[in-house]
Amino acid sequence: MNRFKKMAIPYLIWMIILVLIPIVILIIMSFQRTKGIKIFEGTFNNNFKIIFSKDVMQRLWLSFIYSAVVTVFCLIIAYPVAYIIARANFKHRFLVLSFLILPMWSNTLLRTKGIASLFMEGNIFTSLFEKIGITLPTLNWYATPMGVITGMISMYLPFMILPIYNSLEKIDKSLYDASDDLGANAFKTFWKVTFPISLKGITTGIILVFLPCATGFGVAEQLGENGLIGTYIKTQFDNEATYGVGALVSLIILVIIIGALFIVGKVDKEGETLL
Amino acid sequence: MAKEKLIELKNITKSYDGEIAVDHLNLYIRENEFITLVGPSGCGKTTTLRMIGGFETPDEGEIIMNGVLVNDLPPHKRPINTVFQRYALFPHLNAYGNVAFGLNNRSLKELVEFYTEEKVLATIKELFPNYQYQGKPSGLKLRKAINHLIDESVKEALKLVNLEGFEKRKVDSMSGGQQQRVAIARAIINKPKILLLDEPLAALDLKLRQNMQYELKEMQRKLGITFVFVTHDQEEALTMSDTVVVMSKGVIQQIGTPEDIYNEPKNSFVANFIGESNIINGIYKGDKKVFFMGQEFECVDENFENGEEVQVVIRPEDWDVVPLDKAKLIGKVDASVFKGVHFEHCVIIEGKELIVHTYEFVKVGEQIGLNVDPYEIHLMKKEAVDAEEVLEEILNLEDEGPNNE
Amino acid sequence: MMSKKVISKGNLVQNSNKTKRKLKNKKYQVIINNQKVLITLKPKQMLPVTKQQPKKLPISYHRSKKILATILKIIIISFAAFLIYVPIVVILFQSINGSKNNDVFTNFSLKWYGGLFNPEYFLNNDGHLSSSDIQAAKELQEAIFQTFTVTISSTIISTILGILFALGINALSRKKRQKMILLNNVPIVNADIVTAVTLMIIFQVFFSIFHIELGFISILISHIFFSLPYVVLSILPKLSEIDHNLYDAAVDLGCSPFKALLKVIIPAIKSGIIMGMLFAFTMSIDDFTISYFTGARLYSNVSCIIYLRKSKSLSPSVYAYNTILTFGILLVLVGYNIYVHLKNQKKKLKNNKE
Incomplete structure (x- = not known):
């Protein structure tokens, strides 16, 4: 099948055009004040001054804290769920799992909007229950950390369950027998065998939850939170005059991601973490 | 040679989803014996092995070890270790970690018992010549001595299977033969009374398999523990064993020395299956x-x-x-x-x-x-009539019986 | 040795076929001389079976512990399901709400479902709605159409390209392959917003040369761009599993290279292709960030509409759309599971017959 080698070349070109060249432009832009992307007409501008302003730093910090909390909660909830389903002696395991990840196919923004509406006074449930004479308490979580975190957990939980389930499902059942045979009780088997092997799934889950939480803006804005870094980048690109700043912040995020992946790559040398 | 019975299976029956895997099986295994269960696939040999190991509980019958009924004793409490069919090595650990796994699972007290107190105290003296203590040594020193002993045991076990210097190797980067040796080392380091081997040679090529047959036999003689070996290969069974158990359809067809089995088969199944x-x-x-x-x-x-x-x-x-x-x-x-x-x-x-x-x-x-x-x-x-003939007889007798469907 | 007398005492203990009526032949277990024998009978010869009573287990400490564990498991899973499904339920109620204000439930109505297919329909039946509401519904209709146009075409194109690229990467030497896989993973691990920004920049550069505005084309290319890595990554492991001589064997037996690909390689990696397609579809249909940056002004999908329109100018038909989508996929899923279940059962029956 070596004759197919040539087919990798167009992919390489495609990737160079859509990944490498834009990054180069991004780097050039980040030093300029431009109107749109007219990089050859731009003038030098020290965007770093803006970047290291209190506003941006606060946004970065807030984004990090929110996503860290959401990721930890997702992990705490998702691991037992994935573990229970993967180890269940139940024929329709896959059906239960698909039921849990099914909302991945419905619109994320709309779902966020739906859960956000519950955090506000006078939502569809309070009006429904009023009809039968029950007054539901108002949560008043809209635009509060509580509301943002709860909403994000609701959105991103399936992305944590799926990879952990996959890693647990793949574990050869005979490993449990072997561990039992070598004197480990159920608790020890979990800590010494199951958990270490599922670390790859956990890493994937963390990437899948942490990244969009920290850098996205759609979900957070629906929940009433406009103070995250994603919103900031979006605003910079809404206005042609501030493309340079937006480019610089995007670059910083890119560098952080590459750094994080480098660490993951050190731990997992085969690079099997993804999928 | 009257050796003591180590473990005894009495009238054991086990079925899965209504399919009978082992049927009223009686068998005892003696000390320091190389016993092989042989039969075609689906004959119940692996099920029998798994019941000895504690991975399955029999539906009926008794498993007796040292006079105690152990039907429900979980594997981690049995003095039995297993070499699994596809080795079941832990992929997240290296060779050393795999071999040390069993000992690391034991409590400090169990480990002192395992190595005997004199040996542990001697090790403390050797490691810390200036260490003075009254009564009992401190927990930290004890732990260090034990760790040292475990380290020695692991190296010794790896040496026994000719894998010196492979401690740091990831198990999935090892060849089938090496993986198998790790699996054996991992089991024998615990000094079990019985070592169960579930078709351990099936995945190896012919030459390697023949070498391993010889090595396993040697190992059994050297260690002096009982090996219970499961295989579908009749030649393997004959070369290695002291006792051969031929099984078919969940029933033991014949138990005997390899010579007996070969020269005096009890029925046509044994005669055809063995040679x-x-x-x-x-x-x-x-x-x-x-x-x-x-x-x-x-x-x-x-x-x-x-x-x-x-x-x-x-x-x-x-x-x-x-x-x-x-x-x-x-x-x-x-x-x-x-x-x-x-x-x-x-x-x-x-x-x-x-x-x-x-x-x-x-x-x-x-x-x-x-x-x-x-x-x-x-x-x-002359063998019993087959099922069809049995059926004819029943039908003739119950011809007038009620037809319930 | 078995004599005729012993045979006559054969005791029928078990009728080993669970599905009783459909089978022509039945199997029985007969105990003769303490040995169980399996016999097969034709329907005419069916026998009464003396049933062995299954032993009842006493309720023990062990068992009550098990029940407790099961309850705990159900609670944990229900909690997760609750968290995940709350918004779905909210959307469901909003979709059957008669009021335009989706925070106040007035009466049960399916008009938003109707509005999804024919916006004019509910103007005639409902005096409360203004022409701007119909405009919103029409806009939504268009957005749904555009969403599916982009999703379906990007899924198909990225699957086809993904197969070819995966074949190419698979044929590379080990080192080159690892580098390509690394490059392939960039869009997967990269933050959506960074991908979106970089794509927008490159499109603006190229499109300004040809004086085209960002719209359908740029969105389609972006969707293909972020779907492709998933397709490639799903197919590659399947490709490395198949026999290296498979393709050569097909060519040796007279297939043209293209035919060999179509008839031999593709079927061998089918499961990977389906996985990849599913990924591509999932990523594309729910994408917001990248579509928003690469052409939402001219070509909006549902997500962009939801983001850009304030609640009042967003047609509640969007709730109907989402509910149909969710339950449609649920139906497909359950249907698929039933199909697999039935297939397995058929197989079992067949095996039993043999």
Whole structure:
């Protein structure tokens, strides 16, 4: 099948055009004040001054804290769920799992909007229950950390369950027998065998939850939170005059991601973490 | 040699989803014995092994170890270790971690017991020559000494399986043979009373397999522990074992030494499964004489009734080729294959096919004269009627019975 | 040895076929001389079976512990399901709400479902709605159409390209392959917003040369761009599993290279292709960030509409759309599971017959 080698070349070109060249432009832009992307007409501008302003730093910090909390909660909830389903002696395991990840196919923004509406006074449930004479308490979580975190957990939980389930499902059942045979009780088997092997799934889950939480803006804005870094980048690109700043912040995020992946790559040398 | 019974299975039955895997099985395993369960796939040998290991509980019957009923004792509490079929090595640990796994699972107290107190104290003295203590050494020093001993044990176990210097290797970067050695080291380091081996050689190639057969046998002799070996390969069973248990359809067909099993199979299943056989219907004529294929032969078996129908087993290599005028049986060679050391001929006598192994070449189509020595003739009792015939009998009896469907 | 007398005492203990009526032949277990024998009968010969009573287990400490564990498991899973499904339920109620204000439930109505297919329909039946509401519904209709146009075409194109690229990467030497896989993973691990920004920049550069505005084309290319890595990554492991001689064997037996690909390689990696397609579809249908940056002004999908329109100018038919989508996929899923279940059962029956 070596004759197919040539087919990798167009992919390489495609990737160079859509990944490498834009990054180069991004780097050039980040030093300029431009109107749109007219990089050859731009003038030098020290965007770093803006970047290291209190506003941006606060946004970065807030984004990090929110996503860290959401990721930890997702992990705490998702691991037992994935573990229970993967180890269940139940024929329709896959059906239960698909039921849990099914909302991945419905619109994320709309779902966020739906859960956000519950955090506000006078939502569809309070009006429904009023009809039968029950007054539901108002949560008043809209635009509060509580509301943002709860909403994000609701959105991103399936992305944590799926990879952990996959890693647990793949574990050869005979490993449990072997561990039992070598004197480990159920608790020890979990800590010494199951958990270490599922670390790859956990890493994937963390990437899948942490990244969009920290850098996205759609979900957070629906929940009433406009103070995250994603919103900031979006605003910079809404206005042609501030493309340079937006480019610089995007670059910083890119560098952080590459750094994080480098660490993951050190731990997992085969690079099997993804999928 | 009266060795003590280590473990005894009494009337064990196990079924999965209504399919019976092991059926009223009785077996005992003695100290320092190499016992092999052999049979075709689905004969219940692995199920039996898993029940000894504690991975399955029998539906009926008793498993008795040292006089104690252990049916429900979980594997981690049994003094038994297993080498699994596809090794089941922990992929997240290296060779060292895999081998040390069992010992690391034990508590400090158990480990002191395992290594004996004198040895642990001696190790402390060796490691910390200036350390003074009253009564008991401190927990930290004890732990260090134990860790040192575990380290020694792991290296020793790896040395025993010829894997010195492989401590740091990831198990999935090892070859099948090396993985298998790690699996063995991982089990024997715990000094189990019984080592269970579930088709451990099945995934290896022929040459490696033959080497490992020899090495395993050596290891068993050196360690002096009981090996319970499961295989579907009859040759493997015969070469390695002290005792062979032939199983089929969840039932033990025969238990015996390899010689017994080969030379005196109890039924046609054993005769066919262990080596090749010619099975011929005959009639016992009394006085060590048996009649088959139109001739009377002398034999050595005598506990049959005069005129009883018997089955005669003759191994292909036991036939003697003799000149036609001295032959008792004369047949035509129908096909002939060279097998390296010998020729395999298919000989037709009165419409019945016989397999004959000889060292001489005989042309296909030629006549061949055969003879057989009395001690090469093995007689078996005529076997039970098969299921179809049983059915006929039942139907005849219950013909008028109610038809419930 | 078995005599006729012993045979007659054969005790029928078990009728080993669970599905009783459909089978022509039945199997019985008969105990003879303490040995169980399996026999097969034709329907005419069916026998009464003496049933073995299954032993009842006493309720023990062990068992009550098990029940407790099961309850705990159900609670944990229900909690997760609750968290995940709350918004779905909210959307469901909003979709059947008669009021335009989706925070106040007035009466049960399916008009938003109707509005999804024919916006004019509910103007005639409902005096409360203004022409701007119909405009919103029409806009939504268009957005749904555009969403599916982009999703379906990007899924198909990225699957086809993904197969070819995966074949190419698979044929590379080990080192080159690892580098390509690394490059392939960039869009997967990269933050959506960074991908979106870089794509927008490159499109603006190229499109300004040809004086085209960002719209359908740029969105389609972006969707293909972020779907492709998933397709490639799903197919590659399947490709490395298949026999290296498979393709050569097909060519040797007279297939043209293209035919060999179509008839031999593709079927061998089918499961990977389906996985990849599913990924591509999932990523594309729910994408917001990248579509928003690469052409939402001219070509909006549902997510962009939801983001850009304030609640009042967003047609509640969007709730109907999402509910149909969710339950449609649920139906497909359950249907698929039932199909697999039935297939397995058929197989079992067949095996039993043999």
